[in-house]
Amino acid sequence: MLTPDLNSYLLISVLLFAIGLAGVLIRRNTLVVFMCLELMLVAATLALVAFSRFNGTMDGNVFVFFILTVAAAEVAVGLAIIVALFRRRMTIQVDELNTLKN
């Protein structure tokens, strides 16, 4: 049976991270940008678990719980801001959020 090695995990994780980063930089819808940000955190989590397993140290697995908690808090605050902004502007497209200009 073929078991994936560390490099396969890292490749997936780097790919996920790159997709997330590209999405944050390119996409115009705030919700999609937000999902891409979460994707970056998940990519880091995957790499962390893989490293933890192949290195035989447990602190990586513990770290994951902290990352999940932080991500949940971030989503709670983030979605609240997006909803409040949508109620005032009726849009969440990045291009149209341009009140702050010199």
Add this chain to the structure above:
Amino acid sequence: MTLEEVRLAAADNLWSAIAPELILASLALVLLVLEMVLPKRHHGLIPDIASAGILGTLLGLFLNWHPVTLGTETFSGLLQHSVTGQVMRAFFLLAALFTCLLARITLARQPMPRVEFYHVLLVVTAAMMLLVQANHFLMLFVALETLTIGLYILVSYLRTTTASLEAGLKYLVMGALSSGLLLFGIVLLYGVTGNPALPLHSGNAMHYEELGLFLTGNPDNFLASLGIVLVLAGVAFKIGAFPFQVWVPDVYQGAPTPVTAFLAVASKGAGFAVLLALCGPQGPFTPYAWLVMPILTAMAGATILFGNIAALTQHNVKRLIGLSGVAHAGFLLLGVVAAAGSPMAVGAVYFYLFAYLLASFAVFGVMAHVAGTDDAGQELDHYAGLSRQSPFLATVLAVGLGSLAGIPPLAGFMGKLFVFIAAFQAGARWLLLIAAAGVVVSIYYYFGWIKAAFFDAWTPPAETTAPAKPAGTPVGWVAGLSLGTLALASIVLGFYQGPLGQWLMLW
């Protein structure tokens, strides 16, 4: 894990070592309880209680300046307590205290609940105090995220105004992006340091010292280099260094004025404390100086140039102070670069931060008084005639701006002087040249602001009726006393550095 190991681990949790942070966090909870318990007419007391609590914590910190835990590690190596940690604790407490003061002025004009602001502010301050004492990437990440998420809330606090919400969203996206980069960097460092196939690998890979040892043994590992670059990028976002400064002007403009001040001073201070802990003389990244130093050098030069040149064309004072803050981050980076070759550089950076704190809060205090209900639209024109309407505010503004510009003999001048001497000792000649040019440019826009406040008689009377100036807020005695103290401290610190200089080991 046996019961005995658990007992040993628990014995290492010296809760008394983080007493100031615990007090702040409990106070934050007490404020929420008070809001429910107190009758509505007494709610005005809550900001007073928050300020008094911060002041009390600060006094307690000074009384117990050398706790028994100083110089040791607690919580199984998560935290390390040092004199620098004590200095930065005092720094954040001072920043929080002045932010409370500004909040009383600014929030009074907004139709907003007040209590949560102080609650979040206290939590963020406690997180910053833990952050600068972190000795482990887990602690670093959790403390950094606690403060960042708290700041998202604070930046978008005026949720009835679009500007504040937009600033919050921009800060959220940029902050989360930087957290992602930082986290991936930490993960790579963790993975490569724990790799059993490499020499000096460690089972406790996120501990700074173990990481430093590993990096010394593997001075050219690709994954470790990548991890270091990502961690640096994440921290550069927080301090607003080029090329990660894009969020600064918008967020500074949209955030409520007290939050802008807190972001500019405390958040920047936290970022630099982390940067010094990682890249400073004893930091874990020292073996990779061949990689770290060129990056920081380029970043410092570009940040100074960008911040100063971009600030030249600004008319909104919050954007102006934001971009000038970018320039200040550049000068501080110069100090971090110099830390590799000069023993006084670290102290110089901390002194600069204190001078920056005094001057910034003086300026922000004046801004809070001059501004009207439109918190984001504070223009330079609103300062016309300030010296006639309120000579006191105009004087404080002039001292604060002069100190930011680095006019001798104010504290800001001494801060810049120390950093420049350190850079000279470290041999960063080109960077010094750029920094000197930056100072000259900065004097131009700072004096444009002072001119707007003092010399309105020189401008021709405007035919077009300018948009009416906001009414502003009269100066209360607490605010007046604090602003006077800040201005006076900026002057005194320029002549006499005394005990602060001794703590920072400048000489």
